[in-house]
Amino acid sequence: MTGPEVPQDVRELVDAVEHPVRRRDAETLLGLMSRATGEAPYREGSIVGFGRYRYEYASGRSGDAAAAGFAPRKARTVIYLMDGIEAHSEELGRLGPHQHGVGCLYLKDLEQVDLAVLERIVATCYRTLTAGTYGLRAREGGA
Structure with missing residues (x-):
């Protein structure tokens, strides 16, 4: 990854990925998502996140979560x-x-997808989620 330095806990997560294609793809996504969001990666359990967003549903449930992640x-x-x-x-x-x-989007091999399209998808999602408090659940978005 070029750009911001990868934190040690994120590096450990990526380095521990056994499957060589998944490990390679994780390295690619570190750079792609950093570019798409302008954020540095951080680790949240087994997820690599970029930025945060605030959500509040009609039910009253609210919180914050990774605005982009893999x-x-x-x-x-x-x-x-x-x-x-x-x-x-x-x-x-x-x-x-x-x-x-x-x-969730599931990918087996990033070499088989158009990375420019993926970067646009991540950037659009990030902008949507971080524009203010987000009020829709994933199943309601884009409807």
Whole structure:
């Protein structure tokens, strides 16, 4: 990663990833997400986060969470898109091979996807979440 120095706890998480493709992809995502968010990475359990956002749901539940993040899992890398997958449907059509849930994008190999598209998706999600207190759950975003 070029740019901000990677904190030791983040470095330890990435270095401990056994699968070579997931480890390589984690290294790529450190730079991509730093560029997309302007934030340095930090570790939150098994997730690498970038920036924070505040949420408050109609139910009254509120808190803060990583505004962008990823987790190098054994089977695939998870990219968190807490504004909801539907908010990115057009860009996802150009991304390349992927799977998704309501607020998660699953990638097996970053060399098979368009990294410029992925960076735009992350940047858009980050801007949406950090524009103020976010009031939608991932399943409600982009609707």
